[in-house]
Amino acid sequence: xxxxxxxxxxxxxxxxxxxxxxxxxxxxxxxxxxxxxxxxxxxxxxxxxxxxxxxxxxxxxxxxxxxxxxxxxxxxxxxxxxxxxxxxxxxx
Numbered sequence: 305x306x307x308x309x310x311x312x313x314x315x316x317x318x319x320x321x322x323x324x325x326x327x328x329x330x331x332x333x334x335x336x337x338x339x340x341x342x343x344x345x346x347x348x349x350x351x352x353x354x355x356x357x358x359x360x361x362x363x364x365x366x367x368x369x370x371x372x373x374x375x376x377x378x379x380x381x382x383x384x385x386x387x388x389x390x391x392x393x394x395x396x
Contacts, residue, residue: 333350337343368374375384 333346334343337346
């Protein structure tokens with residue numbers, strides 16, 4: 305599969321890498337805090353930090369998908385026109 309960066313990676317390897325990247329910090333915290341009350345507080349803190357970081361990851365994605373320079377072939381498809389009209393109707 306080739307994405308925006310044009311890196312050729314098999315889906316199984318990509319799946320394994322993303323799952324490990326997301327699970328390892330959680331497993332490390334579970335081992336360190338041994339599933340006590342402190343672990344629950346840490347999990348809540350992590351959720352707050354993630355909610356604060358979400359816009360910084362989401363804004364560049366929205367900007368790239370809205371850019372005609374990046375999405376040249378996709379912007380001209382009929383599906384993309386329908387999706388843009390749908391979002392316009394939802395937002396306005």
